[in-house]
Amino acid sequence: MxxxxxxxxxxxxxxxxxxxxxxxxxxxxxxxxxxxxxxxxxxxxxxxxxxxxxxxxxxxxxxxxxxxxxxxxxxxxxxxxxxxxxxxxxxxxxxxxxxxxxxxxxxxxxxxxxxxxxxxxxxxxxxxxxxxxxxxxxxxxxxxxxxxxxxxxxxxxxxxxxxxxxxxxxxxxxxxxxxxxxxxxxxxxxxxxxxxxxxxxxPNKQQREEYAEKQRLKAERWAKFETYQDAETGETNVARFPVPETPGLQAKNPMTPRTMAFNTLGGTKDLPLRTHFSSPNTPVAPTAPSVDTRRSPDIPTSPVSPGFISRIGLGTDKSNGKAPEVEHFSPQNGGPPQLYFPPPPKTSKK
Incomplete structure (x- = not known):
């Protein structure tokens, strides 16, 4: 240096x-x-x-x-x-x-x-x-x-x-x-x-020595701002702007006052969705159905419309005289995926 x-x-x-x-x-x-x-x-x-x-x-x-x-x-x-x-x-x-x-x-x-x-x-x-x-x-x-x-x-x-x-x-x-x-x-x-x-x-000899020492200390202080050492490669690089000496500078995420306050208040415990949607729990989007199944069935939108019961298959079965059971859709039998409703966030006690 x-x-x-x-x-x-x-x-x-x-x-x-x-x-x-x-x-x-x-x-x-x-x-x-x-x-x-x-x-x-x-x-x-x-x-x-x-x-x-x-x-x-x-x-x-x-x-x-x-x-x-x-x-x-x-x-x-x-x-x-x-x-x-x-x-x-x-x-x-x-x-x-x-x-x-x-x-x-x-x-x-x-x-x-x-x-x-x-x-x-x-x-x-x-x-x-x-x-x-x-x-x-x-x-x-x-x-x-x-x-x-x-x-x-x-x-x-x-x-x-x-x-x-x-x-x-x-x-x-x-x-x-x-x-x-x-x-x-x-x-x-x-x-x-x-x-x-x-x-x-x-100046006399003593004053010249004191002045030289002050100039040396001043140059060392500015040299810390001008150069820094990379933690991964160990090479000394020249910074274009002064790099502040913050804790955790060598890490990827330096510690800032906002991060320290957030962690002190326990902010990570108040966000359940952060851990739920993080890897490996990242939700996968459902695959698009085929061209034939993308068409909506012709189901009447009102019970008073003609043929409402016969169209949805809720009439009596002519073979055994019993009413047919209504089929429930679920992800196991190929029905539409069930939507996920996350629980409400817990309030912090701190």
Missing amino acids: KTSKAPKFFLSRRWKPNKWPFYILLGIELPLTVALLALFGIAAPNTYRTRLWQDGADNGFNSSPTTGLYAAANYRPYTTPRVWSQFITDYNVAITVLSMFIMLVKSIMYMLHVFPPVLAVLVHAGLLVLYAISTVYQASSDTTDPDHPQHGAPWYITKNCNVAHDKKNIQYCEQAKASFACTCAMLGVFAVYFGLALYSCF
Whole structure:
């Protein structure tokens, strides 16, 4: 019997080395997600973005928020720097809410063993891309003012918050710095997630052996349905359809649930005609009479018809003056066969 060999390469469905690294990463991701929700929620829609922009312009670190107004007045093209745009604020809130939802769903799926490493690679690859875009936007440069160009990250990330021109913006600077730090930490957590899931996709030697054993057992189970051995000839034949393993399969009449119930209820005792008409008690049909005897005698059908008594021979005998005896027909004297009326079936007591 031929068995299918296990493939040399397949994607594993189990995490390795064990389940604790995943739970540790979840324990780190949960507080970071809550912190980002709070920080980005406070920053939306424009709590301190313009304040920090103006404070950097007062210190000469970057352009001013009024640069766009001067450019519009002079009919010059102007694009708001990405680090000071409204898009990055709304984008950060959106990806944080999405990551919170994914974290709750994937933790439940992992506990239920329906979150394989292959799916984790796809999910965390998407989260990596989203948080990488957020990190790049928060640390982007501002070169719209030639007199005060900003190359690299904004001042509230590269400098101490105590350099703020307006001391009221120190707390806003600290919040913006914390938001960027938590975003980078989340990016690192998702990178570890991605690496762990990618590493778990490749099976080790023990997993390959277990997979090969499962494939061998599966092939043996299907081989029982594909081939069967004839009881009379002993040859192995290939079945076109799966043959069920029912009791008495090698016999001519396999045992079915209906037959078992019929025999249990004693159905064979309730049918007397089955044994009566079975061989060798099979009734034999009577032979057809000759051409001369097939004609019915001319016997009147009514007693009141003329000559009824004389025709059937019930008159007195002239020789001895006695009435002739009526001849009775029976199978022994060549008469018609006697019909068989079977006894009524007995009712079952069970």
